[in-house]
Every structure is written in structure tokens, then in C-alpha cells.
Amino acid sequence: MAHAPLPLAPRKFLETARTDAWWLQPAVTFLVLATFVVYSTWAAFQGNHYTFGPYLSPFYSPELFGDSPHAWFGPKPGWWPGIMPFSPALLILWAPGGFRFTCYYYRGSYYKAMWADPINCSVGEPRSSYLGERFFPLVFQNIHRYFLYIAIPFLFVLAYDLYGAFWFTDASGHTAFGMGVGTVILTANLILLSSYTFGCHSFRHLIGGILDRLSDRPLRKKAYDCASCLNGYHERIAWASLVMVGFSDVYIRLCSMGVWTDWRLF
Amino acid sequence: MSTATFRIYRGAQGGGEMKDYTTEVSEGMVVLDALHGIQADQANDLAMRWNCKAGKCGSCSAEINGKPRLMCMTRLNELDLDKPVTVEPMRTFPHVRDLVTDVSWNYRVKKKIKPFTPRTPDAPDGTWRMQQADVDRVQEFRKCIECFLCQDVCHVLRDHHKEESFIGPRFLVYAAALEMHPLDTLDRTEELKEAHGIGYCNITKCCTKVCPEGIHITDNAIIPLKERVADQFYDPVKALVRLVRGKKA
Ligand code: SF4
Ligand code: SF4
Ligand code: FES
Ligand code: FES
Numbered sequence: 069m070a071h072a073p074l075p076l077a078p079r080k081f082l083e084t085a086r087t088d089a090w091w092l093q094p095a096v097t098f099l100v101l102a103t104f105v106v107y108s109t110w111a112a113f114q115g116n117h118y119t120f121g122p123y124l125s126p127f128y129s130p131e132l133f134g135d136s137p138h139a140w141f142g143p144k145p146g147w148w149p150g151i152m153p154f155s156p157a158l159l160i161l162w163a164p165g166g167f168r169f170t171c172y173y174y175r176g177s178y179y180k181a182m183w184a185d186p187i188n189c190s191v192g193e194p195r196s197s198y199l200g201e202r203f204f205p206l207v208f209q210n211i212h213r214y215f216l217y218i219a220i221p222f223l224f225v226l227a228y229d230l231y232g233a234f235w236f237t238d239a240s241g242h243t244a245f246g247m248g249v250g251t252v253i254l255t256a257n258l259i260l261l262s263s264y265t266f267g268c269h270s271f272r273h274l275i276g277g278i279l280d281r282l283s284d285r286p287l288r289k290k291a292y293d294c295a296s297c298l299n300g301y302h303e304r305i306a307w308a309s310l311v312m313v314g315f316s317d318v319y320i321r322l323c324s325m326g327v328w329t330d331w332r333l334f
Numbered sequence: 335m336s337t338a339t340f341r342i343y344r345g346a347q348g349g350g351e352m353k354d355y356t357t358e359v360s361e362g363m364v365v366l367d368a369l370h371g372i373q374a375d376q377a378n379d380l381a382m383r384w385n386c387k388a389g390k391c392g393s394c395s396a397e398i399n400g401k402p403r404l405m406c407m408t409r410l411n412e413l414d415l416d417k418p419v420t421v422e423p424m425r426t427f428p429h430v431r432d433l434v435t436d437v438s439w440n441y442r443v444k445k446k447i448k449p450f451t452p453r454t455p456d457a458p459d460g461t462w463r464m465q466q467a468d469v470d471r472v473q474e475f476r477k478c479i480e481c482f483l484c485q486d487v488c489h490v491l492r493d494h495h496k497e498e499s500f501i502g503p504r505f506l507v508y509a510a511a512l513e514m515h516p517l518d519t520l521d522r523t524e525e526l527k528e529a530h531g532i533g534y535c536n537i538t539k540c541c542t543k544v545c546p547e548g549i550h551i552t553d554n555a556i557i558p559l560k561e562r563v564a565d566q567f568y569d570p571v572k573a574l575v576r577l578v579r580g581k582k583a
Contacts, residue, residue, distance in 0.1 A: 074347075179536045185536060210560075212564075
């Protein structure tokens, strides 16, 4: 059979036969991600209003060095170069930031929303050259598993902070068990971050995906099934946990600034 | 009975144009039915492929309103019939005529993947024993009907035409079905990284969205394979462990 050697010409940038609102999804992704990046960077550089009562903002946890009572090793270290701005968040925020930046789900979504590669499925692209994740620089995304190894201990730190968020000290210096709206927010934050971390593809691989036979390892099989279950919601949990961690900081910041009041539930 | 307009790509070897056909449609019809009506009444020479009309043979792939879909599984009540419905051939493959493309590249790619190579049989009668739990993963991939809609939508092939260095989502699913099979003895990781070009996939999930069999192509096949490639080629600690233990895998 005689046939043509060529397919139809590729679509030009933004050209498509799609009739739905295909631009909406990348536009919303762009807005939410950009807002989060701008806000978290700003908040990380502030170096103040990151604690309120027993609460510590997750952007600032663990507070290795700092002025709040949550600091592990005391105030700003003497060796910190004077010309560099200091904030406890700058010491640690690269870890959760890197974990999200290299997350398989976020990669797929920011390649679309921020780099238009492709901007959405079956819509024309701006560039004809393409390297994907095969070459430098994006081949470094394969480092994701190492960020996972760091992200897991962070969950324990956040759990320790959350425990602290149940103990309120009153004006007389007396500490009592209690719960405020902030405690609820930090609890939700920890649940979402844990679901995000244990639904990670690298975790799923590590815990069982790496093996072709799991039936003879019942415990790993169970763990793999749980990770797969969480992984099925990874996209939704990624968004929910992103919004929640940002909101936790906003909440503590505004309470600390006196704009919002933290209601005590008991 | 009401009518609907279908704007269909007509022409041969990539030289063609969209032509409008208005035809009668009724409840429960799919796009393939409407096109058959047009073929019978107005365009006897309209070229298209179909076979089962049940979403199982994978022949009737096309782009309906810009989205890669099976014509036999796209019900008209899912579409806005107030506007013309566009029906085009798959853009990624060489165009033959009207809605027909030459998908033979896919068959050539499949031959490049190391075939299933099971361990020696478990029983004297030449049979094997497997647990259902161990083949669950692979069975998802076996649902593939080779419609090649995922290959069509994948931008690495569609826009960048990396056919020489990337096997595409369909064959990453195929490779995953072999790699994760509890009986298979071969390791395809190196080919996946090099000749099969898994690194070109930027996990944007368009393949998953169009798969009529609902296979989680990106999450269950491609990413787990990327993790296996990372184990062997991009994990310095694992490389060190291999070095110390003095073995390759
Ligand atoms: S996820 Fe990968 S294989 Fe699937 S369409 Fe996107 S780039 Fe192609
Ligand atoms: S994986 Fe899905 S979309 Fe791709 S060829 Fe198979 S059935 Fe079609
Ligand atoms: S955190 Fe999303 S894939 Fe690892
Ligand atoms: S005709 Fe067989 S899948 Fe549509």
C-alpha cells in the first residue's frame, strides 16, 4: 500500500481543535503555585511572627537557631555571615521545597503551567526542541528519593511541634492541656503532609514497588497497598497539603500580629 | 430525529481540509454511527478504520473536538451538537487518507523490546505457579487494546517527533508488564534509559487521560519504571552499595 511518509503538521503554539476550556487548568495551577512560591519566600525572609502561644509555623520547623522558645540550639549562630539575611526558615525550607519541586506530580503540572511543555494535552507547543528529563538539567529530578528521605524525619518534627501545640501556658506561667483553632489547623496540616509524603511515588517504590513478588512478604505487601492507595490521591493531597501548610503560616502570623484571635476550644 | 454537523478531515497524504456534513442523529448514537451514516449517504469514499464497535479492537481512534478518542465509544450526548463536531485523524502518525493513519511504526517499536522470558517451569509438566496478588499490577497493563491514542497525544511524539529515541507510553506500559511480571527473568532497565528513552517522558499525564481502558499509564507504569531506572543509574548510594558488594544489580 502506498502511504505518505509524513503526519499532519504539528500544531502551532496554543493552536488546538479542543473546544473545552483547556487553558483553565494550567492557569489555575500557575496562579496557585506562583502565589505559594511568592508567599512562602516572603514569609521565610520575615524572620518574625512565626510563633504564637504554643504554635510554631511549619515553614519555620524545625527552628534550629532562632529567638523563639522553640529554637533547638539557641539564637542566631555567630558564624552566620553578616551580609546574609538570617531567618530560621532559610536554614530548613529548602528541604520541603525541594521535595515538592521534584515531586513527580508537581513536575508534570509545572512543566505544563509554567513551561508550556505542553501547556495542555493536544495543544500546540511554543518550542520544537525538547530534552525532557533525559539530559541536564532535568535529569537531576531523579534526586527526588533523597528529598523523601529528608521529608520523613520532618514529619516527626512536625508531630513533636503538634504535641506542643496542645499545651497552653497562661499569664501566671501555669501550663495546661488544651486545644485552640490553631491546634486543629496544625493537626490537619500534619495529617495532610503525612498523606502526601507516604503517597509519594518514591516511597511506594521503596516500600514494595521495587519487587516483582510481594505475596511472600505480607507486611510489605500491606504497606505497598496503603502507599498505592494514598498514591491514587496524590494529586489532590498535593494541593490540599500545599494550601494547608501555607494557611498554617498565615494563621499563626496573623494571630501573632494581633489581626486574628486564636479561639480556645477548651 | 435531529441533525448535527460533523466537520471531517478529508484528503490524502497530509494534504486535505475540513469538510462539513450534516446528518440525522438520534439518541444513543456514537460518533462512529454518525460517520457511517455520512459514509452511506453523502461520502461513500470516506476512509476510516473500525472493527468491533465495542471499544475493544482499538481501530477507530481519531481526534474528536481535538481530543484523541475512540469513535465507537464517544456518545453524541457527551458532545455539544449545536456546533460542528470536528473529527480528524491522529496527528502523530503518517497520514494515509481521511481518518486513516499508518500506525505501523508502533509494531516496529514493539519488536525492539526484549520479549517475555520466564524462569524454568515450576512443575515437571512445564507449568508455573503464581499468586494472584503478584500479577494484579501486570493485569492492569494487559487491558491495553493498542488503540495508540496515548501515543497520539504524547507530546514527545506528537510535537517533538522523537520516534527514533522514545518508544512512547503504550510501549512503556508493555515494558512495565514484562518488567514487573513475577516470572520474567530479564532486566530491561538499561534499554529503558537508553534506547527506549524513558527520560523523555515529562510525566504530564496526557496519555493517562486519553486511555479508553483507564490504565494508569503514568502512575502505575512509567513512574515505577523511572524509579527502577533511578535505582540503577541515578542513585549514588545504591551505586556505592553495588560497588562494595561487587555486583551489578
Ligand atoms: S506522561 Fe509521558 S508518556 Fe504520557 S503523554 Fe506525557 S510525556 Fe508522554
Ligand atoms: S495504553 Fe490505553 S491508550 Fe495506550 S494503546 Fe493501550 S489502550 Fe490505547
Ligand atoms: S512527593 Fe509526589 S511523587 Fe514523591
Ligand atoms: S471499532 Fe473497535 S474500538 Fe472502536
